[in-house]
Amino acid sequence: FTTLSEKMAPEELTGALNYFLTHFTECVLAHDGVVDKFIGDAVVAFWNAPFDQPDFATSACLAAIAIQERVKTLDTVRYPAIHVRIGINTGEMVVGNMGSSSRFNYTVMGDSVNFGSRLEGSNKFFKTKILISDSTYERAKNAVMARELGRILVVGKEKPVGIYELLGRKGEVTDTGLDAWAVSMQDVKKGQLLKAAKGFEAWLKDHPGDTAAQHYLKTISDGGNDFVIKLTEK
Secondary structure, eight states: OHHHHHHSOHHHHHHHHHHHHHHHHHHHHHTTOEEEEEETTEEEEEOSOSSOOTTHHHHHHHHHHHHHHHHTTSOTTTSOOOOOOEEEOOOOOEEEEEEOSSOEEEEEESHHHHHHHHHHHHHHHHTOSEEEEHHHHHHHTTTEEEEEEEEEEOTTOSSOEEEEEEEEETTOOOOTTHHHHHHHHHHHHHTOHHHHHHHHHHHHHHSTTOHHHHHHHHHHHTTOOOOOEEOOOO
16 A cells, blocks of 8 residues: 555545455455445455354455455556455454444454454465464365464464465365375474475475465474464564
8 A cells, every 4th residue: 555655646546445445345245244444445344243144254254255356357457456465363352333422433343353453464474365363264164275374473462373374265276285285284283393394395396485384494494393473563
């Protein structure tokens, strides 16, 4: 957003943002989400309120996939090409009218909301597009494909949380290396580190620069046994 705003006149920037946010809002609404607010170039959305939605986590994941697909179809003649980061978390939160005595909004608040925002930002570190928490994955795993990245510890939190890279709908992801990646992650948990390292090396040959694989290989080569990924930026 900062890069775009520096290069575009205010009128052009407003037109571009409205164009992009309209498309992304359509994806959220098409998957039964509630658009909470827009914060600059960001869309904040939630599910499972004000009405119960049994498959809310799946709906959120499918909306995220739809947004990334929509990005590929956007008009890059009139508007600049963009990339989009998405974070999805599932947990308890407060939903209702909040604000001041003179003005308030129907919104969600809580630590679970904040962590969803942290996941969005964590995509910068992992060079990914969609990150979801393990609590989201457990509810949506029958409908989506995802790659386990391990546990992260974000600034200001005391307990690490497991995360996954959301890759696509079930049956639509063609990366044949995902099963081997899952085996390597299990090897780490079992303490079979030399075997895990070979798996991560093989993954890097097909996915050069993958941050997660590099992290595990460095930790193993350094003789460490703490594989929590500690992020230093929000």
